Amino acid sequence: MAETGSEFERRPDPDALLALADREKRGKLRVFLGAAPGVGKTYAMLARARALKTDGVDVVIGLVETHGRRETEALTEGLEILPRRKIEYRGRTLEEFDVDAALARHPALIVVDELAHTNAPDSRHPKRWQDVEELLDSGVDVWTALNIQHLESLADVVSRIAGVAVRETVPDRVLQDAADVVLVDVTPDELLQRLKEGKVYVPDMARRAVQNFFTPRNLTALRELALRRTAERVDDQMVDYLRQNAIEGPWATSERLLVCVGSDRLSEFVVRAGARLATGLNAPWIALHLERAGEEEQDAERARRIDEALRLAERLGATVERVSGHDLAGEALRFARRENITQIVVGRSRAGLLARLWRKSLTDEIVRRSDDIAVQVITESRAKAEEEPRPRKALSANGELWRGVGATLASVACATLIAWPLDVWLHLPNLGMIFLASVVFCALAAGVWSAVAASILSFFAFDFFFVDPRYEFTISQAHEFLSLLVYTFVAIVTGTLAGRVREQSRAMRARAEAAQSLFEFSRKLSSAASLDEVMWAAAMHAQKALDAKSAVLLAPDDGELTIAAAWPPIDQLDAKEAGAARWAYERAEPAGLRSGTLPNIRFAFRPLATTRGVVAVIGLEPKNAQETPSAQNERMLTAILEQTAIAVDRALLVRESVRAAALEENEKLRSTLLASLSHDLRTPLASITGAVTSLRQLGDRLADTDRLDLLVSIEEEAARLSRFVVNLLDMSRIESGALAPRRELVDVGDAVRSAMERSRKEFPQLKVSASLAPDLPAIRGDAGLLGQIVFNLLDNAHKYGGGQASVYARRDGDELLLTVTDEGPGVKPADLERIFEKFYRGGRIDGRKAGTGLGLSICRGLVEAMGGSIVAQSPAIRRKGTRIALRFPIPEPPRRDAVA
Incomplete structure (x- = not known):
C-alpha cells in the first residue's frame, strides 16, 4: 500500500499535462534573444534555418531585416522569401509582413524577424507579435528575433538604464509561451568592436549609437537582464518537465501578488514592477483598481490612465479586477485575504503637505493595517526620469x-x-x-x-x-x-x-439608474419568445445604455455571420469590420476598436460566450472613438454581454427543443403509421389470402353458399383495403399541397344522396336517415370531394355510432350547414379537437381499436380545401352521440346588370 501511495503521489501534474497538450496543437515558437542590436540574432537564426532547409524541412522567410549587412544577406540566398505587403500611408509606400500570404503558403517553418515591430495602420494586427500568434494558432512553427529591451515588463528598467524610452514592446507571455529561447550573446567589448567595423550600423549611425546607447555600462546592464531572463525561462522549462514526468524536485512558489493600480502616472511603473516580481517568483498576480464610492465619474485623462494601466497589466499576464468602496485600504486588504494574496505591490507618490493632512495616504494605510501580508512600495523617484510634463488643463474647459x-x-x-x-x-x-x-x-x-x-x-x-x-x-x-x-x-x-x-x-443615483436599466433589459429578455426578439432587445438596449451604435451578429446553420439586429439600422459591414467580427466569433476575444486586432475600424466587437461557446457577436460604434469608456460603461457593457449571452443560449435551447419535439412527434407519427399499416393492411390481406386459398384447395368440394360467402369476404376486404389506400393517398395529397379542388357549383343534395347510397352498399348494417331542406342552395366546390367527405363521416358513424346515423342540411344565413349525427357513446370534451388529428382513434369495436385514424383528418383537409369549416359536438342527442358539423359559404348570385 505504501508503494502504491508513493506512486500516486508522484503522478504527473494534470495541469502541466493539459498545458503540454494545448501546446502540441499549436505551432512551436523559437525566440532568438539578444541584449542589444548587432549581437547576431538574425545571423544565427538564418544560419540554423539554412541547415534545416538542407535537411529537407520546408523553410520560408516571411520577413528578415538585414540592415545592409552583407553576411546576413548572403544567408538568405537559396531560401524562399515571401513577397511583402505594400501599404500606402501619407504619401509613402510601406512594406510589411504579409500574414495572409504566409497562412496561404502554410510552410513547416517560417522566419519572421523583428518581433516587436509595430505594423502600419490599417493592418489586421497593430503588432507583429500578433501576426506571429495567428501563425502559431494555424499550426506553423515560427522563428523570430527579439532584443531584451522590448519585453513589456522591462521597458521602464531599460529606459532608466539607457535613458531612451522604449516604444515598441512585446508582452512577457509571448516569451513565456515560447517552446525554445536561444540566447545570442557577445561581450560588450566585442559588440563595440563590431560597431566600429560597420557590421551593425552605417558609420554615421554607429557614431551616434556609441555616444547614446552603445556604452559599456548600458551593454553590461542589458546583457545581465538578457542572461537573467533566459535563466528564468530555462528554470520554467525545468519545472514544467518535472511536473509532466512526476519527478521530485524544486517546485514553483505558491506566492500570489496583488498590484494596486491608481489613476496617476506612477501606476504604469507599479504594474511593470509587479510583473517583474511575479515573473521572478513564478507567481500569479492580480491588478486591482480601487475607486472611492461616489467618485466613479472621473475626468477623461484619469480614466485613460487607469484604462492604459489595466490593459498593460493584462498584456503582462495579470487578472484585472475593480473594487469600489469608502475605506479603500480595508477593501484592498479584504480582497487580498479573500484571494489568498501573499504580497501587495503599491505605489507612493509625493503628496503635498495639505494633501497629507487632509487625507491619509492609501499606501501608509495598507502598510499599517497589513499585519500578515508583505507590502512592496514603489516610490515616485523610480519613475521620475520617465515622467513627462503634464499638459495643464485649460480652466475654461473645466x-x-x-x-x-x-x-x-x-x-x-x-x-x-x-x-x-x-x-x-x-x-x-x-x-x-x-x-x-x-x-x-x-x-x-x-x-x-x-x-x-x-x-x-x-x-x-x-x-x-x-x-x-x-x-x-x-x-x-x-x-x-x-x-x-x-x-x-x-x-x-x-x-x-x-x-x-x-x-x-450622485453615485447611488447613477447605480440605481444602471440597476433599473439592467432590470428593464432583463425583463425584455425574459419576455422575448424568439431569438430575433432577443437580438433586437440587446441591440436597442446597448445603443440606449452606452450611447453607441450597436449591431448583433449571429451565425446561422451555414456558419456565416450576418447582422441579426442593429440600432440604428445598419445594412451591412465593410470587409474589415466583417473580418473583425469573424475574428471575435472564432477566437472568443475582443476585436476591432481599441483591441489587438484591426484597432482602427469604427466598431468594437465583443463575443457573447456561453458554456456551449461563442453564440453571437455584438459590435459597438461609440460617438467619439478617441474617448476611453468609463468604468461605469465597462460594467454596463459586461452586464449586457452576460445577460444577452444567457438569453441567446436560452433561445437557442428553446429552438433546439422545438426541433427535438418535432422530430419526436414525427417519429411518433412514423411509428403509428407503421403500426397502422401493419395491422390495417395485414388484416384484409390475410382474409383475402385465406379465402383464395380455401377456394383453390377445396374447389368444387365447397358448398355453393360457402363459396359465395368466401367471395363476398374477398370483395368486402378488397373494398376495405381500397378505402385505406385511397385515404392514405388523399392525406398525402392534402399534406403536400397537391390537392386542388374544382370551384364549380355543387348540388349538395345530390352529393349527399350519392354518398348515402354508397354507404348502404358498403355498410348495410348502418341505418341512415336524411333531412334535406327543399331550398338547399348550391355551393362552390368539388362534388366528388364533398361526396367523399360525407362518405367518410358515415364510415366514422358506422364504426363508432351505434348503428344509427342521420344527415341534415339547411341554409344558415350566408352559409350552408351540413351535419352528420350518430347515436354512439360520444366523445370526451377534451378530445373534440383531437379526433381530427392523424391516426387518432378514440373508440373501440369488439374490444379493439377500429379504423386507421385518418378519416376525420382527411375530412378536415378536404373541407378546408373547399373553403369551409368542420367542428365536432358531443353529446349530440339525448346526452349521447356525436355531431360533425360542416359549414360552407354560399356564393352570391350573379347580378342582373353583370349578366346583361
Whole structure:
C-alpha cells in the first residue's frame, strides 16, 4: 500500500499535462534573444534555418531585416522569401509582413524577424507579435528575433538604464509561451568592436549609437537582464518537465501578488514592477483598481490612465479586477485575504503637505493595517526620469472648477447681503448660522472643495463685516477669535459631510439608474419568445445604455455571420469590420476598436460566450472613438454581454427543443403509421389470402353458399383495403399541397344522396336517415370531394355510432350547414379537437381499436380545401352521440346588370 501511495503521489501534474497538450496543437515558437542590436540574432537564426532547409524541412522567410549587412544577406540566398505587403500611408509606400500570404503558403517553418515591430495602420494586427500568434494558432512553427529591451515588463528598467524610452514592446507571455529561447550573446567589448567595423550600423549611425546607447555600462546592464531572463525561462522549462514526468524536485512558489493600480502616472511603473516580481517568483498576480464610492465619474485623462494601466497589466499576464468602496485600504486588504494574496505591490507618490493632512495616504494605510501580508512600495523617484510634463488643463474647459468657484463666491456674497440688514436692524448674535447655510449650499451644489473654500471665505467675510473693529481683518476679543475658529471648524466638517452625502447620492443615483436599466433589459429578455426578439432587445438596449451604435451578429446553420439586429439600422459591414467580427466569433476575444486586432475600424466587437461557446457577436460604434469608456460603461457593457449571452443560449435551447419535439412527434407519427399499416393492411390481406386459398384447395368440394360467402369476404376486404389506400393517398395529397379542388357549383343534395347510397352498399348494417331542406342552395366546390367527405363521416358513424346515423342540411344565413349525427357513446370534451388529428382513434369495436385514424383528418383537409369549416359536438342527442358539423359559404348570385 505504501508503494502504491508513493506512486500516486508522484503522478504527473494534470495541469502541466493539459498545458503540454494545448501546446502540441499549436505551432512551436523559437525566440532568438539578444541584449542589444548587432549581437547576431538574425545571423544565427538564418544560419540554423539554412541547415534545416538542407535537411529537407520546408523553410520560408516571411520577413528578415538585414540592415545592409552583407553576411546576413548572403544567408538568405537559396531560401524562399515571401513577397511583402505594400501599404500606402501619407504619401509613402510601406512594406510589411504579409500574414495572409504566409497562412496561404502554410510552410513547416517560417522566419519572421523583428518581433516587436509595430505594423502600419490599417493592418489586421497593430503588432507583429500578433501576426506571429495567428501563425502559431494555424499550426506553423515560427522563428523570430527579439532584443531584451522590448519585453513589456522591462521597458521602464531599460529606459532608466539607457535613458531612451522604449516604444515598441512585446508582452512577457509571448516569451513565456515560447517552446525554445536561444540566447545570442557577445561581450560588450566585442559588440563595440563590431560597431566600429560597420557590421551593425552605417558609420554615421554607429557614431551616434556609441555616444547614446552603445556604452559599456548600458551593454553590461542589458546583457545581465538578457542572461537573467533566459535563466528564468530555462528554470520554467525545468519545472514544467518535472511536473509532466512526476519527478521530485524544486517546485514553483505558491506566492500570489496583488498590484494596486491608481489613476496617476506612477501606476504604469507599479504594474511593470509587479510583473517583474511575479515573473521572478513564478507567481500569479492580480491588478486591482480601487475607486472611492461616489467618485466613479472621473475626468477623461484619469480614466485613460487607469484604462492604459489595466490593459498593460493584462498584456503582462495579470487578472484585472475593480473594487469600489469608502475605506479603500480595508477593501484592498479584504480582497487580498479573500484571494489568498501573499504580497501587495503599491505605489507612493509625493503628496503635498495639505494633501497629507487632509487625507491619509492609501499606501501608509495598507502598510499599517497589513499585519500578515508583505507590502512592496514603489516610490515616485523610480519613475521620475520617465515622467513627462503634464499638459495643464485649460480652466475654461473645466466646467466643474468654474461651477465650484461660482457657487462659493455667490453663496458667501448672498450670506453677507442677508446678514447685513439683520445685524443692523435686529442685532442678531448668531449670524454665523447664515454663513454655515451657505457652506452647506456649496457642498450640495459643487462638492467638498467648494464647501471648504466657502468656509474659509466665510471666516474672512464674517471677520471683516461683523466683528469689531469692523471693516478690518483684525479681532479685538479673544472669545470672538475662538468663536470664529470653532465656526470655521464646524463649517468645514459640515461642508465635508454634506459634500460627501452629495457625492454618495450622485453615485447611488447613477447605480440605481444602471440597476433599473439592467432590470428593464432583463425583463425584455425574459419576455422575448424568439431569438430575433432577443437580438433586437440587446441591440436597442446597448445603443440606449452606452450611447453607441450597436449591431448583433449571429451565425446561422451555414456558419456565416450576418447582422441579426442593429440600432440604428445598419445594412451591412465593410470587409474589415466583417473580418473583425469573424475574428471575435472564432477566437472568443475582443476585436476591432481599441483591441489587438484591426484597432482602427469604427466598431468594437465583443463575443457573447456561453458554456456551449461563442453564440453571437455584438459590435459597438461609440460617438467619439478617441474617448476611453468609463468604468461605469465597462460594467454596463459586461452586464449586457452576460445577460444577452444567457438569453441567446436560452433561445437557442428553446429552438433546439422545438426541433427535438418535432422530430419526436414525427417519429411518433412514423411509428403509428407503421403500426397502422401493419395491422390495417395485414388484416384484409390475410382474409383475402385465406379465402383464395380455401377456394383453390377445396374447389368444387365447397358448398355453393360457402363459396359465395368466401367471395363476398374477398370483395368486402378488397373494398376495405381500397378505402385505406385511397385515404392514405388523399392525406398525402392534402399534406403536400397537391390537392386542388374544382370551384364549380355543387348540388349538395345530390352529393349527399350519392354518398348515402354508397354507404348502404358498403355498410348495410348502418341505418341512415336524411333531412334535406327543399331550398338547399348550391355551393362552390368539388362534388366528388364533398361526396367523399360525407362518405367518410358515415364510415366514422358506422364504426363508432351505434348503428344509427342521420344527415341534415339547411341554409344558415350566408352559409350552408351540413351535419352528420350518430347515436354512439360520444366523445370526451377534451378530445373534440383531437379526433381530427392523424391516426387518432378514440373508440373501440369488439374490444379493439377500429379504423386507421385518418378519416376525420382527411375530412378536415378536404373541407378546408373547399373553403369551409368542420367542428365536432358531443353529446349530440339525448346526452349521447356525436355531431360533425360542416359549414360552407354560399356564393352570391350573379347580378342582373353583370349578366346583361
